[in-house]
Amino acid sequence: MARADELHADPVALLRFRADTAELPEALDRLGVRTLGELAALPRAALADRFGPSGLLAHDLVHGRDTPLRPRRPGELLEESLELEESASGEQLGRALELLVDRLLARRERDGRTLRAVVLGATLVEGGTWRERVVFREPLADPARMRLVLAQRLAQLPAPAEALRLAVERFGPPHHGGRALFDDGTAQRRARLREAIRQVRAVAGPEGALRVLAVDPDSRVPERRAVLAPFEL
């Protein structure tokens, strides 16, 4: 990577390599700005005034300031497979599919995400393989619904299988039910309950919201067992 001052003699035409600044070289050339060094010498405010965000970006670039690199996420391979003890078809395949779906959904790498597309594959007893790509109508994390969709595809299997595979091709957004373990909306519910109590008290007075508090529930004297106390959160 070249240092910013090493680029000062280079032409402003280099800005064409960047989509956000591709329009600038022509205008800069008309203004007599031909090198990156000349561009770097211009006041930042003047570039912003004349070219807007692309002018600011060009100014940053010629001073060696670039937007952070965004690493490409490596493709994730999440796959479960099952060797079938004997050439399976019909109900046996259904049970195998059930197991595969459960195992795939239980994988820790799924991290609460839904599945948008999966690939169902089989190794056939007679030789050869079979493969079906299944895109769900909506992202799923519900094993019953997934099985329902996949079982229809599995019914198209041309011959008995000796192995079955299920792989995630694309993930969907996090599943609301899965997220509930960590973010169950408790704070939101408490705030709503607090507001409801406030409204009840505004209408019915301070005793509008009380709770029964067990003080000595096993007491032989009934009036000692519980009290009514203001409902507080």
Add this chain to the structure above:
Amino acid sequence: MSPGTRRIGVPRPADVIAGRGGRPETVDRHEVVSVRESWLVEDRWWTDRPLRRRYWEVVTIDGRDLVVFRELEDGRWFRHR
């Protein structure tokens, strides 16, 4: 007791006519047709304000199930429900 807090099931005075053995025969002018249970509660006997109650769970002629008691210290009658 903290402000805004009040007891539940505080007994209220009852008009009870008792027969032999202290058995209630009427409660607030309702005839008692059966006694379901009777028990004695003694507490705080080690203090200046001992608690001694003879409880009766009774059913009145109009079908109500009531719990009444007699304060054995002063003879007054109360009911819980």
